[in-house]
Amino acid sequence: MPKPKTHRIVVYKIRSGFSIDDITPAGYKEKLSEEGKRLWIKTAEKEPQWKHYLAPLLSENLQIKNSTNSFILLQQKGDHLYALAGGSGYHGLKDFAEQDFGLQVAVRMISDDDIASLNQKPLRGSVRQVFRTVQAYDPAHDSDNYNRMLKLLQGKGEFEGRTFTISGRSSLVLRTIKSVNSLEDVFSEIEEILERDERVNIPKTFEIVSDEETIETLEEQLHDTFTDFWENNGSRDSLYLDFPDVLDQVHAAKFIVKCQRKTIELEDFDLVSMRDLLIAEGITSASEVLNKARVLAYNDDDTLISQIKSFQRNITFDTEIGTDSYLKLDSEWIHILDDVKSYIDEQISNIPIDRDYMPDWNHTDEQEYNAVIAQQEQWDLMDRQCVTIQGHSRIELCDLYDPTEARFIHVKKTWASKATYLFLQATTAAVTYADYQEFRERCQEKFPTSFDGTRARGETIVIAMAITDAQLQDYPNNLSYFAKYNLHRAVSDIRSKDYQVLLAPIKITP
Numbered sequence: 001m002p003k004p005k006t007h008r009i010v011v012y013k014i015r016s017g018f019s020i021d022d023i024t025p026a027g028y029k030e031k032l033s034e035e036g037k038r039l040w041i042k043t044a045e046k047e048p049q050w051k052h053y054l055a056p057l058l059s060e061n062l063q064i065k066n067s068t069n070s071f072i073l074l075q076q077k078g079d080h081l082y083a084l085a086g087g088s089g090y091h092g093l094k095d096f097a098e099q100d101f102g103l104q105v106a107v108r109m110i111s112d113d114d115i116a117s118l119n120q121k122p123l124r125g126s127v128r129q130v131f132r133t134v135q136a137y138d139p140a141h142d143s144d145n146y147n148r149m150l151k152l153l154q155g156k157g158e159f160e161g162r163t164f165t166i167s168g169r170s171s172l173v174l175r176t177i178k179s180v181n182s183l184e185d186v187f188s189e190i191e192e193i194l195e196r197d198e199r200v201n202i203p204k205t206f207e208i209v210s211d212e213e214t215i216e217t218l219e220e221q222l223h224d225t226f227t228d229f230w231e232n233n234g235s236r237d238s239l240y241l242d243f244p245d246v247l248d249q250v251h252a253a254k255f256i257v258k259c260q261r262k263t264i265e266l267e268d269f270d271l272v273s274m275r276d277l278l279i280a281e282g283i284t285s286a287s288e289v290l291n292k293a294r295v296l297a298y299n300d301d302d303t304l305i306s307q308i309k310s311f312q313r314n315i316t317f318d319t320e321i322g323t324d325s326y327l328k329l330d331s332e333w334i335h336i337l338d339d340v341k342s343y344i345d346e347q348i349s350n351i352p353i354d355r356d357y358m359p360d361w362n363h364t365d366e367q368e369y370n371a372v373i374a375q376q377e378q379w380d381l382m383d384r385q386c387v388t389i390q391g392h393s394r395i396e397l398c399d400l401y402d403p404t405e406a407r408f409i410h411v412k413k414t415w416a417s418k419a420t421y422l423f424l425q426a427t428t429a430a431v432t433y434a435d436y437q438e439f440r441e442r443c444q445e446k447f448p449t450s451f452d453g454t455r456a457r458g459e460t461i462v463i464a465m466a467i468t469d470a471q472l473q474d475y476p477n478n479l480s481y482f483a484k485y486n487l488h489r490a491v492s493d494i495r496s497k498d499y500q501v502l503l504a505p506i507k508i509t510p
Contacts, residue, residue: 017212
């Protein structure tokens with residue numbers, strides 16, 4: 001007997017909180033609407049690229065267009081809503097679909113022995129920065145870790161009594177012998193699979209939050225925290241904003257902020273300075289800034305190198321609900337699981353710390369502190385003296401240099417997520433100094449009494465955070481988890497260049 005014909009389908013699960021009537025894809029025409037089921041079709045026409053090449057040989061009035069068709073089919077299954085998509089239909093579902101649905105099904109269908117591949121989707125900007133911090137985490141099967149965002153898992157799994165290759169991330173790709181009129185049976189089997197225990201034994205680090213009530217609570221916390229900061233009624237310790245490529249901030253020579261037809265220029269990218277200047281221009285609404293402000297980064301020759309198109313999308317927010325820790329990254333809410341929290345805590349507690357190395361802070365600002373301490377300790381003052389290499393400006397080697405101990409000291413009055421800027425500066429300077437002979441030679445030219453163009457033995461990067469007495473008590477274990485991730489990542493990167501690392505907290509005194 002011939003084998004039953006199977007059909008390849010791509011299944012999405014719609015997040016809780018959306019009903020079948022909430023989803024109306026833009027540009028699609030509804031072709032079917034009945035109880036528990038809706039179907040949309042879209043036809044798009046576009047001129048092929050090769051038409052421009054052949055244009056001299058064609059009549060001006062000749063219409064040549066390619067036609068593509070897409071569909072979105074929604075179907076209710078009990079309390080859950082599922083979707084099938086074809087062509088580019090998935091674009092219309094991105095804002096509604098559970099981001100790790102395919103993964104959750106796949107890990108219940110595929111066993112450890114049946115894994116064919118476990119790959120990492122490329123990550124951008126701050127997301128990549130955070131997830132790199134756990135690269136030393138000891139997973140059972142894959143050095144890239146199990147639950148990074150939208151991981152693609154492939155392997156053999158059984159569906160409808162038959163063995164197929166199963167793959168999944170936000171969607172589930174599978175094969176079924178069921179016709180479109182029997183999709184409810186397919187969804188029934190998927191729901192049965194979701195009730196099973198996971199078969200893949202990989203330590204978990206993060207999971208994407210899909211519960212609408214939790215997301216609403218987290219979004220309210222973000223909005224309230226940003227509003228308090230904007231109105232100068234709260235700190236920005238849990239808020240962090242960076243560019244899609246975090247190093248663009250270091251390389252930029254100036255920043256242009258645009259909001260409500262107002263334009264301001266910043267020499268240094270700092271949320272507090274930006275807030276004060278925008279408020280001076282009459283922009284007092286935190287919601288307007290979150291939704292409409294843009295930041296453009298330029299290099300020395302006024303070339304645009306990067307931009308933040310939306311604060312709401314690019315801002316990173318570090319918060320908690322009860323004992324659970326959450327991060328907002330690239331518009332996604334991430335729940336930090338206990339496995340990685342324990343690992344990071346252990347790594348942070350093992351970083352050497354000298355609580356007496358740096359004198360107390362009783363000064364107006366960092367510039368004053370660095371100048372006074374340099375003279376007091378007979379250290380070299382390098383604060384705000386940037387070195388240029390390969391057209392990249394604004395690389396500050398360090399704030400203070402202790403020539404006796406060969407210590408590069410990075411100083412900042414900071415806390416929580418804001419401390420990420422300090423870690424980034426220390427890492428960028430250390431890696432550049434280690435990797436580029438040209439940069440070391442430029443440092444020798446700029447600071448001839450401190451450097452000879454070669455690396456000294458026993459070089460140490462000192463991370464010196466000026467903090468209050470209360471913050472000092474359990475430092476660094478009392479840092480927020482986002483700050484801990486980035487501190488661990490910075491220490492790992494710096495140590496990979498044969499430096500030692502020392503934490504040297506500075507006590508702020510009246």
